[in-house]
Amino acid sequence: MSDRPTIPFVEVVPVGRVCGRIRPPGSKSLTNRALICAAFASGNSVLAGALKSEDTEVMIDAVRAIGVAVQIADGGSTLCVDTSARLVPKIGDQRTEMFIANSGTTIRFLTAALSAFGGHYRLHGVDRMHQRPIGDLVAAIDGVIEGHIETMSADGCPPVLIQSSSWRPGELSVAGSVSSQYLSGLMMAAPITTVSSRIQVVGELVSRPYVDMTAEVMRSFGADISIVDANDCVSVEIGSAGYRGIDYSIEPDASAASYFWAAAAITGGEVTVDGLTANAMQGDVGFVDVLEKMGCKIRSDKNSITVVGGKLVGIDVDMNLISDTVQTLSMVALFADGPTRVRGVAHNRFKETDRIGDLACELRKLGATVDEHDDGMTIHPPATPTPATLETYHDHRMAMSFSLAGLRIPGVKILDPACTSKTYPDYFADLERLIGHPHLWA
Numbered sequence: 340m341s342d343r344p345t346i347p348f349v350e351v352v353p354v355g356r357v358c359g360r361i362r363p364p365g366s367k368s369l370t371n372r373a374l375i376c377a378a379f380a381s382g383n384s385v386l387a388g389a390l391k392s393e394d395t396e397v398m399i400d401a402v403r404a405i406g407v408a409v410q411i412a413d414g415g416s417t418l419c420v421d422t423s424a425r426l427v428p429k430i431g432d433q434r435t436e437m438f439i440a441n442s443g444t445t446i447r448f449l450t451a452a453l454s455a456f457g458g459h460y461r462l463h464g465v466d467r468m469h470q471r472p473i474g475d476l477v478a479a480i481d482g483v484i485e486g487h488i489e490t491m492s493a494d495g496c497p498p499v500l501i502q503s504s505s506w507r508p509g510e511l512s513v514a515g516s517v518s519s520q521y522l523s524g525l526m527m528a529a530p531i532t533t534v535s536s537r538i539q540v541v542g543e544l545v546s547r548p549y550v551d552m553t554a555e556v557m558r559s560f561g562a563d564i565s566i567v568d569a570n571d572c573v574s575v576e577i578g579s580a581g582y583r584g585i586d587y588s589i590e591p592d593a594s595a596a597s598y599f600w601a602a603a604a605i606t607g608g609e610v611t612v613d614g615l616t617a618n619a620m621q622g623d624v625g626f627v628d629v630l631e632k633m634g635c636k637i638r639s640d641k642n643s644i645t646v647v648g649g650k651l652v653g654i655d656v657d658m659n660l661i662s663d664t665v666q667t668l669s670m671v672a673l674f675a676d677g678p679t680r681v682r683g684v685a686h687n688r689f690k691e692t693d694r695i696g697d698l699a700c701e702l703r704k705l706g707a708t709v710d711e712h713d714d715g716m717t718i719h720p721p722a723t724p725t726p727a728t729l730e731t732y733h734d735h736r737m738a739m740s741f742s743l744a745g746l747r748i749p750g751v752k753i754l755d756p757a758c759t760s761k762t763y764p765d766y767f768a769d770l771e772r773l774i775g776h777p778h779l780w781a
C-alpha cells in the first residue's frame with residue numbers, strides 16, 4: 340500500500356533468552372467479522388479492542404461506502420458503528436468501486452454480504468489479490484442471486500462484479516477445500532436477506548475453527564445459526580433473525596501471539612501473552628499445543644497463556660486447523676532436534692503468497708534442507724544455520740516469522756519489514772519492547 344513506510348530491511352539482533360509479557364493488538368478475523376455484523380445490523384455498535392491495520396482499514400472504507408458511519412477512537416482500538424444512514428442500494432445504481440488491497444477476509448466477506456444486501460459494486464485489490472481464488476464463492480452466490488455476479492480475472496479470481504437486488508430464498512452449496520472464508524462469508528450474508536437459509540459444504544472444509552468463530556460472532560449480534568456436522572459433511576442453518584447492534588469486545592490476535600510464544604520456544608525463554616486463554620474463539624491459540632509437543636511447557640492462566648522454552652524436537656503435525664501459524668512453526672523447526680513434517684495445508688499456496696514454495700525457498704537460505712509436498716513440507720534443520728537476507732513476498736507472516744530466526748542467527752536481514760502493516764503495523768516495535776533490545780534498520 341502506498342502509505343507504508345519504505346524501509347529496505349530490518350535486522351533483528353540475537354539477545355539470548357526472550358522473557359516477558361505482551362498483549363498483541365485485536366484479532367483481524369474478529370474485527371472484520373464484527374464490522375460486517377455491525378454494518379448490517381439494526382442499531383449501532385461499539386467494537387472494543389479492534390485491530391487497526393490495512394486489512395481492517397479496507398473493511399472500514401468499504402462499509403463507509405454504503406453509508407455506514409465508522410468513528411475511530413482510542414488510537415483505532417474502538418470503532419463506533421452507526422448504521423442510521425446506511426443506504427438502500429438497488430440493482431441499477433451507479434457502480435461503487437471498492438479497493439480491498441490483499442485482504443482475503445474483506446473481499447470474501449463483502450462479496451457475499453453485498454450480494455445479499457443489493458447494489459452495484461466492483462471489488463478489486465492489489466495484483467496478488469487478483470490471483471487469489473474466489474470462484475467457488477461466486478458460484479455459490481450465483482445459485483441464489485437476484486441479479487448478476489462474476490469474476491473478472493482468469494481462473495475465478497477478483498475483481499468481482501456484483502449487480503444484485505438480493506438473494507432468492509433457497510439452499511446454497513459451497514466448496515470448502517480452498518478457503519473457509521467462502522463459507523464464513525455466506526453465513527454472515529444470510530441474515531442480511533432476512534429469510535432462512537441453509538448452506539451445504541461440498542467436500543473438505545479447511546480451517547474449520549474460523550467457521551465456528553463466525554457462528555459465535557453472529558450469535559453475539561443476534562443471528563440465529565447452527566452448524567450441523569453429520570456423516571463427515573458440514574451444513575449450516577441460519578434463521579430469519581437479522582443482526583442487532585451491540586457493544587462487542589474483541590480478543591487479541593492469536594496468530595500474532597504465535598510469534599511471541601515462538602520467541603520463547605527458540606530462545607529457551609518465557610513469554611506470557613495476555614488476553615488469550617485456551618477457551619479463546621480463535622483456533623490459533625492451539626499453536627501452543629504444537630509447541631508443547633516440540634518440548635515447551637505451557638501454562639494456561641485465567642487471562643493469559645505462557646510458553647516456557649525447552650529442548651526442542653522435530654514433530655509430524657497436521658496444521659490444517661491453524662494454517663496461519665505454519666510459518667511461525669517453520670522457524671521453531673529450524674532449531675529442533677530432527678525433522679519436522681507439516682501436513683494438511685495445501686490451501687496455504689493461495690494466501691498472501693505461496694506459503695509452501697516461497698517459505699521453503701527462504702528456509703533453504705537459512706541452511707535448512709526442505710522437502711516440499713503438495714500439502715506441506717518437511718524441514719530438516721541445519722547443523723549450523725546460516726545468516727541470510729530474506730525475501731518477504733509482500734506477506735506480513737513471512738516478515739514476522741523471519742524475525743524469530745534473527746533472534747538466534749546473527750546477520751539475518753528481513754526485506755520490506757513494513758509489509759507487517761497488513762495485520763500488525765507495530766510488530767517490530769512491540770518485539771523490540773518485548774526483547775528489550777533495539778533491532779537495526781537500514
Ligand SMILES: O=C(O)C1=C[C@@H](OP(=O)(O)O)[C@@H](O)[C@H](O)C1
Nearest residue numbers: 368444517518519520546549663
Ligand atoms: O476467516 C478468517 O478470518 C481467516 C481464515 C483463514 O483463511 P482460509 O480459510 O483461507 O485458510 C486464515 O488464513 C485467514 O488469515 C483468516
Ligand SMILES: C=C(OP(=O)(O)O)C(=O)O
Nearest residue numbers: 441442443444663690691
Ligand atoms: C491468510 C491471511 O489473510 P487473508 O486471507 O485474510 O488475506 C493471513 O492473515 O495470514
